[in-house]
Every structure is written in C-alpha cells, then in structure tokens.
Amino acid sequence: MFVELGFGTLLALAIVLLFSAFRILREYERGVVFQLGRFWQVKGPGLILLIPMVQQMVRVDLRTVVLDVPPQDVITRDNVSVKVNAVLYFRVLDPQKAIIQVEDFLMATSQLAQTTLRAVLGKHELDELLAERERLNTDIQQVLDAQTDAWGIKVANVEIKHVDLNESMIRAIAKQAEAERERRAKVIHAEGELQASEKLMQAAEMLGRQPGAMQLRYMQTLGAIAGDKSSTIVFPLPIELLKGMADLSGKS
Numbered sequence: 001m002f003v004e005l006g007f008g009t010l011l012a013l014a015i016v017l018l019f020s021a022f023r024i025l026r027e028y029e030r031g032v033v034f035q036l037g038r039f040w041q042v043k044g045p046g047l048i049l050l051i052p053m054v055q056q057m058v059r060v061d062l063r064t065v066v067l068d069v070p071p072q073d074v075i076t077r078d079n080v081s082v083k084v085n086a087v088l089y090f091r092v093l094d095p096q097k098a099i100i101q102v103e104d105f106l107m108a109t110s111q112l113a114q115t116t117l118r119a120v121l122g123k124h125e126l127d128e129l130l131a132e133r134e135r136l137n138t139d140i141q142q143v144l145d146a147q148t149d150a151w152g153i154k155v156a157n158v159e160i161k162h163v164d165l166n167e168s169m170i171r172a173i174a175k176q177a178e179a180e181r182e183r184r185a186k187v188i189h190a191e192g193e194l195q196a197s198e199k200l201m202q203a204a205e206m207l208g209r210q211p212g213a214m215q216l217r218y219m220q221t222l223g224a225i226a227g228d229k230s231s232t233i234v235f236p237l238p239i240e241l242l243k244g245m246a247d248l249s250g251k252s
Helices: 002-020 095-100 105-121 126-131 133-151 167-209 211-226 239-251
Strands: 022-025 029-035 038-043 046-049 055-061 065-075 081-092 153-164
Touching: 002 022, 022 029, 029 095, 038 095, 055 095, 065 105, 081 105, 081 126, 081 133, 095 133, 105 133, 105 153, 126 133, 133 153
Parallel strands: none
Antiparallel strands: 022 046, 029 038, 029 055, 065 081, 081 153
16 A cells, blocks of 8 residues: 555656646747756747756746836936936847846846936936937937846837926026027017118119109109098108109100
C-alpha cells in the first residue's frame, strides 16, 4: 500500500512538473530564460519548453507603453515657476538588456523622464515653453532615448500635456498680450498715416504740375459743398481760376 501511494505521488508530481515545463508566449511577448541563474536565451513567441528546477523565464511585453509623467515643478530660465506634466511613449527593443541591465525598467524610465523633464525645460524661458512645444518635445525625446538605449528601450515620442501657471502669472501674461495688441494697432495706424501722407504728396505734386487738373478738382469740391444745404460756407476763389475764366471770355 505504501509503495502504491508513493508511486502515485511521484506520478502526480511528474505530471505537474511536465505541465509546468511548457509555457506559451503571445506574439507580442518574449521570454528571457535563465539557466541555473545565468542568462541562457531569449525565446518566443509560441510554445516554450523549460527544464523544471533548472531554467526560469521572465516575460517581457514588446508593445508600446504609454507612461504618464506626473506634474513636475519646473523653474524656467527667466525664474518663472510652473507645473508641467507629459506623456511618454516607449517600447522594449532588447528584452535581455531590459531585464539584466536594470532592476525595473518601467520604474527606471518613469523616474528618468521626470528628472529629464525638469532639466530640459529649466534651460528655456517661459515664452519658449508656451510657444515651442514641438521643439521641446523633440529635445526631451532625444535625451531620454540616448539614456535608455543601454536598457534596450526605445523612446518613440514625448508630448507635453499641460503647463500650469499661477494666477498672478496668468494676469501678467494677459497684460503683456494686451500691450502687444495695442502696440501693433499703433504701428498699423502709423503705417496707414505714412502711406496716406505719401499719396497726398504725390497727388499735390501732380495737381501742381497740371493747373487744369487743380481747377477741375476745385470745381468738384464746389459741387460736393453745394449739395449740402444745411449750412452756409464761405470759401476763397483762387486767382488761377479767375485767370482761366478771363482767358476763356477773351477768346470768345
């Protein structure tokens, strides 16, 4: 009876060990296999056979990971304090490095993204942070990608999500924008006055060269004034016009 019980236990144990030796890895997974504590091979996807008690496997997901970088306190180059958060897109290219070279590549990438965000944005002024996000995204992505390469990780993209300013800074930016709009309005008005004066000077020169044109313009002005019957207008009569009329009467 004891022999039969011992044989049955051994058979059940053998079946359990046999089933535990088989692993199935999905298409986006890889298995980093260690044999007696030493790295042996990267396997997958599909059906994987492991030697029980001798080989161990660590699963690695190769899909793109979306990592939310929590808000960071950043002091810009012009000494403005802001809170900035971002989102990071990365994936594992080398499962062996991701498991062996760093203890927890997800945590390590998250911490590195936070420090890099503060370091890179601290080198720029607030205006650049608000107006040139695409360039700053590229700068952060390149720094992160270079530092995580030793971990077998590829940083594909970094996006700054939100820049949080305090109320006093928001009011200061609004005043600055209003002053800028007023400045532009004054410049546009001055440019219009300059162009109008140039056109008036050209018209005056042309009328001065053609006395007949001056008389015609004068008559047009008289016609416009005559149409307004609400007031009495006294205007001078140019000598040139009288001379022109005298010449016409003399010829007739």
